[in-house]
Amino acid sequence: MEDGAAIWRIARDSEVLDLNSSYSYLLWCRDFAATSVVARDETGGPIGFVTGYLRPDRPGTLVVWQVAVDSAHRGKGLAATLLDALTTRVASDQGLASVETTVTPDNTASDRLFTSFAQRHDVPLEREVLFDGELFPEGTHLPEVLYRIGPFHA
Incomplete structure (x- = not known):
């Protein structure tokens, strides 16, 4: 749970992610730690993260919620390493x-x-619009395209 504030700051500073409340990141770190990962610098401070959860109706499906890397550590393949x-x-x-x-x-x-x-994992990738932009209440949101990756080989 101690990583919640730091990953909220990384998400905020990314300037591309939809920023959730700081409270939600604290809950995420408590409730979804098994399906999330945090990268740390040499001092132990968080520098990147991937948050996810298993779909309740499809427990073999990992939904990746957010991926972010601190700006000082981008361009080094850290996001891919975290996802792997x-x-x-x-x-x-x-x-x-x-x-x-x-x-x-x-x-x-x-x-x-x-x-x-x-x-890298030699699996199919399918894309389709999951949420059209007009479904979002603010009226300016771009569509959210679902990336379905898999099935993975046993």
Whole structure:
């Protein structure tokens, strides 16, 4: 739970993620620690994270909620390393059939991250709009495109 404030700051400073309340990041660190991962610098401070959860109706599906890396540590492959580490751990602990996430059309970095993830693991990647932009109350949100990655090989 002690990482909640730091990952909230990393998400805020990313300037691309939808920022949730600081309270939600504290809860996330408590309730979804088994399906999330935090990278640390040499002093032990958080510098990046991937948060996720298992879909209640599909427990073999890991939904990746957010991925962020502190600006001083970007461009070094840390997000890909974190995503690989998390999916390896989830596969080992509870089994993993697929990964899902959503990406807005303007988020090139996330598109590259998840496309290369599917290629590295030699699994299919399907894309379809999950939430049209007009579903969001603010009226200016881009569509959220569902990336369905898998099935993973046993």
